[in-house]
Amino acid sequence: xxxxxLGGWSxxxxxxxxxxxxxxxxxxxxxxxxxxxxxxxLDDTAASLEALDQLVPGWRxxxxxxxxxxNDAGLYLGTVIVRxxxxxxxxxxxxxxxxxxxxxxxxxxxxxxxxxxxASGVPELSQLYAxxxxx
Numbered sequence: 001x002x003x004x005x006l007g008g009w010s011x012x013x014x015x016x017x018x019x020x021x022x023x024x025x026x027x028x029x030x031x032x033x034x035x036x037x038x039x040x041x042l043d044d045t046a047a048s049l050e051a052l053d054q055l056v057p058g059w060r061x062x063x064x065x066x067x068x069x070x071n072d073a074g075l076y077l078g079t080v081i082v083r084x085x086x087x088x089x090x091x092x093x094x095x096x097x098x099x100x101x102x103x104x105x106x107x108x109x110x111x112x113x114x115x116x117x118x119a120s121g122v123p124e125l126s127q128l129y130a131x132x133x134x135x
Contacts, residue, residue, distance in 0.1 A: 022079070031076055034069065057121060070115035072114065
């Protein structure tokens with residue numbers, strides 16, 4: 001998912017605002033709205049990922065919602081990782097795809113993972129988080 005409103009953020013050394021980018025990527029309005037309607041509060045913790053994994057996936061019947069919810073799920077997973085895993089940070093690949101860069105240097109494509117979760121529920125967001133947090 002290329003995010004055009006981020007412009008050339010990854011191409012302008014010295015003008016990056018990691019905190020601003022993290023805040024922007026953490027909005028996930030559609031996911032937060034769906035979760036709230038189901039009684040799940042997204043508080044940017046690993047426990048909230050477990051709660052998301054328990055939601056009834058009524059969105060799978062609507063291709064448009066599935067696409068956007070997958071994006072949001074991936075961005076939310078990334079938000080939890082960045083806020084709770086030491087050394088994890090947002091980065092943008094050259095194609096504009098937001099990814100998480102771990103302290104080890106490993107790149108984690110959270111948006112692709114979010115799409116997989118939204119479409120099939122596998123792997124679970126909490127499982128992905130656990131794998132990243134162990135590294």
